[in-house]
Amino acid sequence: MADPLSEIISLLQPQAPFSKLVEASGPFRVRRDDVNEVFYCMLLSGRACLKVDGKAPIELSTGDFVLIPAISPFTLSSLDPSPSPGLVSRPIPGDDGIVRIGPPEGPADVQQLIGYCSFASPDAELLVSLLPDRVVVRGVGRLATLAALVRDEARADRPARNVVVEHLLQVLLIEALRSSTQSEASPGLLRGLADARIGPALRAIHAEPQQAWSVPELANEAGLSRSAFFTRFSRIVGAAPMGYLLSWRMTLAKHMLRSGRHAIAEISDRIGYGSASAFSTAFARHVGEPPARYAKATAGI
Structure with a gap:
């Protein structure tokens, strides 16, 4: 994992x-x-x-x-x-x-x-x-x-x-x-990893960010019902499961774009988008500019 x-x-x-x-x-x-x-x-x-x-x-x-x-x-x-x-x-x-x-x-x-x-x-x-x-x-x-x-x-x-x-x-x-x-940690990744139920779901996200994860699938990793998992994840991590997944995928995408070693289609595949166009739309919505423009502006950072 x-x-x-x-x-x-x-x-x-x-x-x-x-x-x-x-x-x-x-x-x-x-x-x-x-x-x-x-x-x-x-x-x-x-x-x-x-x-x-x-x-x-x-x-x-x-x-x-x-x-x-x-x-x-x-x-x-x-x-x-x-x-x-x-x-x-x-x-x-x-x-x-x-x-x-x-x-x-x-x-x-x-x-x-x-x-x-x-x-x-x-x-x-x-x-x-x-x-x-x-x-x-x-x-x-x-x-x-x-x-x-x-x-x-x-x-x-x-x-x-x-x-x-x-x-x-x-x-x-x-x-x-x-x-x-x-137990004294504030909401976030550390507290989530320490939780016996939420930890496995977080590790699954990081191990395979390209997977088409859904709340029911992540709840299954945690051994909880969908509603119990959503509530517990949000309280312990400080973000909803799909929100955390999106933020992590976009963090990985920005890291790969800055390196200049990955094509947009490759990045799309590695973080779980069915096509380059779907990834570009999601990236622009999340970051505020298309991935190609972001890569050009941040090259070498």
Whole structure:
């Protein structure tokens, strides 16, 4: 069967990140409003509180990892002692490359690896919408190892550095997503894959997108009645079954058109349309322009 999560991460095309080691002592509060990249944080020691705008605060302890695929402003602050109202701390880069918050002397109460990465895919907004809006993984040593490798490779000046970093990022993202607490995930692909009934239907779609899937056929994959499957799929994935299938087919079509290696008739066949004209009509309705024009405008992206 297909591995939808790996497929989506590969299509996202994660790019080389910016990462930094941050040490803090005493009460602190750091606010970032100028966020335009995906954010992740690994707490190496101590405790801290992460508050993403519009979401409940997350208390982080040593070994915890948090990933925010959707770009949002956030606040990171101490838990013990808690910062006073109105406190805004200013991170200061040190000569050793470590960013310091609070008094520079004495041991750090909190140490964290903070990083940003970006998704190069033109379809990043759609693909990210299939993922949870935030992922929290607690106490998984593999993530700490991967985060450290990303940090070290990003700082190094070695041959093929960017290629290595991007591959490490793919592994880091997959590991974080599959290690997350499934029951706490927001509606989307991850929660759907974790569901015993919806997971098989999603894997069937990704394994054979060219199939003429219908709700009854997908319900059969899930072992549910048509109405029960439709309701459960929509609630867990956040989209109706046929809507998800259409979006995924069009994502694959755009990816193939941008590559310039596939004829329209071939793409039509590979994503389940009976003819090139039927595919062209559906693509134009969904994307807003015919596939040939889209291929010409996005060649090489």
